[in-house]
Structure formats: structure tokens, C-alpha cells
Amino acid sequence: MEGGETETNFVSCPVCNREYDKNMIEKHVDKCIFLNTLSSNTKRSASHLEESSIQQKKVKVEKKSPISNIQPSKAKTTQPKKSPASGPSKGRASFHELQTDDSESTNMKSTTKTSVKSIPLAESMRPNCLEDIVGQMESFGAGSMLYSMLIKSKIPNMILWGPPGCGKTSLANVVANICKEQPNLRFVKLSATMSGINDVKEVVKVAKNEAQFKRQTVLFMDEIHRFNKLQQDTFLPHVENGTITLIGATTENPSFSLNNALLSRCRVVVLSKLSVDDVTQILQRAILRNDLAIIIDNSNKEVNGGVQKRCRISLESIRWLAEVSDGDARVALSALELTLAAGTPDTVISLEDLKNGIKRTHMLYDRTGEEHYNIISAMHKSIRAGDDNAALYWSTRALHGGEDPLYVARRLVRAACEDIGLADPNALVEAVACLQGCQLIGMPECDVLVAQCAVRLARADKSREVYKAMTRVQKALKEARGPLPSVPLHLRNAPTKLMKDLGYAKGYNLHHKDVSGLTYMPEGMENENFFRKEDICN
Numbered sequence: 001m002e003g004g005e006t007e008t009n010f011v012s013c014p015v016c017n018r019e020y021d022k023n024m025i026e027k028h029v030d031k032c033i034f035l036n037t038l039s040s041n042t043k044r045s046a047s048h049l050e051e052s053s054i055q056q057k058k059v060k061v062e063k064k065s066p067i068s069n070i071q072p073s074k075a076k077t078t079q080p081k082k083s084p085a086s087g088p089s090k091g092r093a094s095f096h097e098l099q100t101d102d103s104e105s106t107n108m109k110s111t112t113k114t115s116v117k118s119i120p121l122a123e124s125m126r127p128n129c130l131e132d133i134v135g136q137m138e139s140f141g142a143g144s145m146l147y148s149m150l151i152k153s154k155i156p157n158m159i160l161w162g163p164p165g166c167g168k169t170s171l172a173n174v175v176a177n178i179c180k181e182q183p184n185l186r187f188v189k190l191s192a193t194m195s196g197i198n199d200v201k202e203v204v205k206v207a208k209n210e211a212q213f214k215r216q217t218v219l220f221m222d223e224i225h226r227f228n229k230l231q232q233d234t235f236l237p238h239v240e241n242g243t244i245t246l247i248g249a250t251t252e253n254p255s256f257s258l259n260n261a262l263l264s265r266c267r268v269v270v271l272s273k274l275s276v277d278d279v280t281q282i283l284q285r286a287i288l289r290n291d292l293a294i295i296i297d298n299s300n301k302e303v304n305g306g307v308q309k310r311c312r313i314s315l316e317s318i319r320w321l322a323e324v325s326d327g328d329a330r331v332a333l334s335a336l337e338l339t340l341a342a343g344t345p346d347t348v349i350s351l352e353d354l355k356n357g358i359k360r361t362h363m364l365y366d367r368t369g370e371e372h373y374n375i376i377s378a379m380h381k382s383i384r385a386g387d388d389n390a391a392l393y394w395s396t397r398a399l400h401g402g403e404d405p406l407y408v409a410r411r412l413v414r415a416a417c418e419d420i421g422l423a424d425p426n427a428l429v430e431a432v433a434c435l436q437g438c439q440l441i442g443m444p445e446c447d448v449l450v451a452q453c454a455v456r457l458a459r460a461d462k463s464r465e466v467y468k469a470m471t472r473v474q475k476a477l478k479e480a481r482g483p484l485p486s487v488p489l490h491l492r493n494a495p496t497k498l499m500k501d502l503g504y505a506k507g508y509n510l511h512h513k514d515v516s517g518l519t520y521m522p523e524g525m526e527n528e529n530f531f532r533k534e535d536i537c538n
């Protein structure tokens with residue numbers, strides 16, 4: 001291990017930053033990497049306790065590593081042996097099966113049990129193999145290019161782009177499991193929300209070392225768009241020379257949020273929003289696998305057997321949950337968990353209960369539906385009307401509901417031009433600054449940028465003069481019959497003698513239109529004026 005050498009014989013572990021005796025370090029790093037295994041989360045908390053108690057005696061400086069989940073290469077697993085890339089989903093161990101499979105010491109088991117409760121349903125239902133993933137057939141269903149690569153344990157550099165809760169991290173989890181099966185692959189997970197460039201550098205350092213032992217590091221970078229473009233540059237050389245295989249996940253359009261150089265080295269995999277059917281299927285599976293409730297249909301007939309001492313939930317209710325969670329499986333599973341926790345044995349959770357029980361949280365903010373357009377439109381109209389109070393309210397409400405700040409900021413840029421225009425051209429400059437600021441700092445810090453800009457635009461003088469005139473030009477162009485008039489010869493450039501001879505640029509001078517004696521509109525349109533006096537005071 002290079003780096004972190006001290007004068008004594010201690011070397012710091014690149015994963016956890018703790019110091020170890022030189023002779024111990026190789027052994028420790030292997031173990032440390034394993035202890036940070038993504039899909040053995042439950043076991044990890046137990047084993048980590050165990051390890052830290054051992055290490056307390058040796059450790060001189062203990063610093064918590066921000067690197068959250070590091071996947072080992074050929075790490076042993078608590079799951080039944082089966083290929084994560086193939087293997088039918090029914091063979092997959094459920095969360096509870098994983099617990100009972102655990103044959104570690106009883107001591108560890110009891111600690112494990114405590115951590116069981118704290119794992120959210122969404123997390124425990126995370127797909128472990130490709131077949132567990134619902135929907136997304138186009139991007140990585142059987143027959144897709146990615147599917148054929150993954151089942152051969154070939155992992156390309158890729159950017160997973162899709163809305164929240166559609167399965168980006170889940171696909172990474174599948175890749176993690178594939179890596180576990182392959183002695184020459186190791187998986188590391190970082191999130192740009194919690195780690196910085198130094199963590200990436202650390203991963204690269206370990207990856208270089210691992211490469212000497214013929215182990216390729218696959219780095220999963222969640223929310224990669226949160227790194228700015230300069231920070232994203234850090235990945236470039238290492239992706240290029242193959243030190244790491246990069247899998248980035250982002251909810252934002254990569255063409256805006258990612259570095260072009262990085263994009264050209266990665267395959268962009270577009271994940272679509274899960275449909276209501278997909279989410280319904282995920283919810284039903286969660287109920288059945290964990291025996292959480294008895295599902296009943298419209299005529300009160302039980303759909304699954306299940307343990308009698310469970311509450312009942314109607315298919316209708318499950319579907320409603322799927323509908324309101326707007327394609328976000330995590331939101332749907334959390335809502336289901338919340339709902340079932342409230343139900344007592346033999347009660348039926350009806351649609352009515354559900355609607356009353358679940359508060360108006362962000363999950364009811366429909367990011368792509370009508371409400372999304374309504375709120376943004378209300379903001380824009382308040383700005384146009386000069387109502388700063390209402391503009392502030394609607395812009396803040398949009399962000400509160402989970403709206404993408406960049407979407408709101410783009411709308412502000414548009415409003416700055418459309419409604420304020422030449423009455424106060426600086427508004428456009430400031431709106432663009434707001435958009436860039438939002439891009440740079442993201443939520444939650446950018447909320448006040450949006451608020452300030454919305455109020456600024458509402459208070460500004462307004463002019464729709466240019467916008468209206470432009471609309472008239474567009475209309476005229478659209479309605480024009482036959483070929484459009486050509487550019488007058490005197491307005492053309494004459495870079496060659498031939499062109500000069502043809503009359504290009506003839507008579508052109510640099511004077512103002514009032515004194516130049518030339519026309520600047522095309523022939524036949526000399527008297528066309530797109531401006532209207534009445535627009536100016538609007």
C-alpha cells in the first residue's frame with residue numbers, strides 16, 4: 001500500500017483510514033473491503049462491531065471513512081449460490097431467508113436481528129439479479145445488448161439515466177452481485193451526495209493496486225450529476241486507461257449535467273419511469289415474499305394464502321398506491337410499509353383508509369402529471385402579473401413538492417425574456433445566473449436562488465414587445481406560400497471577384513438605415529413591420 005506511510009511501521013488502510021501494522025495491512029484491506037459489502041448490509045453492521053472491537057487495541061487514529069459501500073472481489077456471500085445475472089427470481093432468497101441462512105455465531109445473529117428491523121422494505125426488496133428487475137425491458141431485458149453483456153459478466157462503462165426509484169441503484173446492485181461471483185472483479189459504491197473527489201481518488205488508488213492482482217474495479221457513482229463538470233474530469237483518465245469501470249447514475253439529462261468527454265466514454269442507458277402495472281407488481285411481490293398481508297380482490301376473496309394473523313389489503317388499494325407514487329418504486333414500497341404497519345390483524349385496509357391515512361406528502365406531487373404543469377404555470381403567470389408574493393409562493397411550492405430546480409429555473413429564464421424582455425434586459429442575465437447557480441449547487445441550497453429570481457422577475461418592468469413581434473414573424477414564415485424571398489444582393493458578402501461581378505455587396509455602406517439609402521428587408525416585404533405601437537406599453 002503506498003501512501004499513508006508513517007515513520008513507524010503503521011500504514012493506513014485506503015478503505016477505512018485506520019492504521020495497521022505493515023505486515024497486517026494486505027490481510028486487513030481484503031477484510032475491510034469485504035466488510036463494506038453492499039448487499040450484506042445486514043451482516044455488515046454485526047461484523048463491523050466485531051471488527052472494531054478487535055481493532056480498538058491496535059488502532060492509533062480512528063477516522064470514519066466516508067466511503068460507504070465497498071464490494072469485494074470474490075467475497076463470500078450469505079446468499080444462496082446462484083448467478084445474479086441469470087437465475088430465476090423465485091430462487092432468490094427473500095430478505096428473511098437471508099437472515100436464517102446466516103450461519104455465523106449466535107452472538108452475531110442477535111446483533112443482525114436488531115438491524116433487520118431498521119431496514120426499509122424498499123431496501124430489502126432490492127433486486128439481486130436481472131430477473132428481479134421489473135420493467136426496463138428495453139434497456140436491459142432479456143435480448144438487450146446490456147443483458148447479454150451482463151450475463152457474460154462483461155461490465156461496460158455506463159451512465160444510468162432515469163427518474164427516481166426506477167431501478168438505477170438496483171441495477172448497480174445486480175452488477176455488484178455479478179462482481180462477487182467473479183474473482184477478477186470488485187465493486188465499489190460511492191454517492192456524490194456523500195463523497196467527494198478525495199474519495200474517488202482513494203478508490204482509484206486502491207483500484208491501481210488491485211489491478212496488480214488482476215482485479216478490475218467497478219465504481220458505481222450514484223447521483224453523478226451532483227459533481228460539477230470539473231469534478232467529473234477526475235474520472236476521465238482512469239476510465240480511459242481502464243483503471244476503473246465507471247457506472248454513473250443520474251436523474252438528470254446527461255447531455256446537460258455530464259461532461260462531454262465523460263459521456264463519450266460511457267454508454268448511456270435510459271431507464272424509463274415504471275408504469276402503474278410495474279409498481280403494482282413490485283408491491284404485490286413485496287407483500288407475498290414477506291408475507292406482509294393478505295391480498296383480497298373486489299369480491300373480498302383472498303388472492304394469497306398467507307398467515308391468518310395478518311391484515312388484509314385490497315388489490316384496489318395496492319393499485320392506488322402504485323398510481324400515486326408516480327413510477328417511484330421506493331415511494332410506493334415506503335407507503336405500503338407505512339400503511340401495513342398501521343393495520344392490525346383481520347382489519348381490511350380499504351382504499352378509503354389509505355386515502356385518509358396517507359398525508360399529502362411529496363409522493364402526491366405528480367412530477368410529470370397535470371399538477372406539475374399547473375404549479376409552474378401559476379408561477380409564470382404570477383410573475384407576468386407582477387405579483388411577487390404569489391411568484392414566491394408557487395416557486396417555493398414547486399421545489400417543496402420535489403420539482404427539479406433546473407426545470408423551475410429554465411422557466412424563469414424563459415419568463416425573463418418573454419415577459420420582461422427589453423424593459424429590463426438584465427433580468428435575463430440574472431435568470432441565467434440563477435439557472436447556473438442551481439446547476440452548480442443543487443438542492444437544497446439552490447432553493448433561495450429560485451425564490452429570489454422569481455421575486456425579482458415579478459417586480460421587474462415588463463415588456464412583451466419582442467416576444468410578440470417574434471411571434472408575428474414566425475406566423476408569417478409559417479404562412480408564406482412558395483419559396484421565401486432571397487437575401488438582397490447588396491446585403492450579401494462578396495469574397496470573390498465573380499461574386500462582386502454578380503453585384504453582391506453592391507452599394508452596401510455602413511450607414512444607419514435612415515441615411516444609407518438601402519433596404520434591409522427582402523424584396524416585396526419592404527413595408528412589412530412586425531412591431532406594433534400598442535405592444536410597447538404592454
Ligand SMILES: Nc1ncnc2c1ncn2[C@@H]1O[C@H](COP(=O)(O)OP(=O)(O)OP(=O)(O)O)[C@@H](O)[C@H]1O
Binds near residue numbers: 127166
Ligand atoms: N425496476 C425495478 N424492479 C424492482 N424493484 C425496483 C425497481 N426499481 C426500483 N425498485 C425498488 O425500489 C427501490 C428503489 O429503487 P432504486 O434505488 O433502484 O432506484 P433509483 O432509480 O436508484 O432511484 P434514485 O434515483 O432515487 O436513487 C429498490 O430498492 C427496489 O426495492
Ligand SMILES: [Zn+2]
Binds near residue numbers: 013014016028032
Ligand atoms: Zn480498512
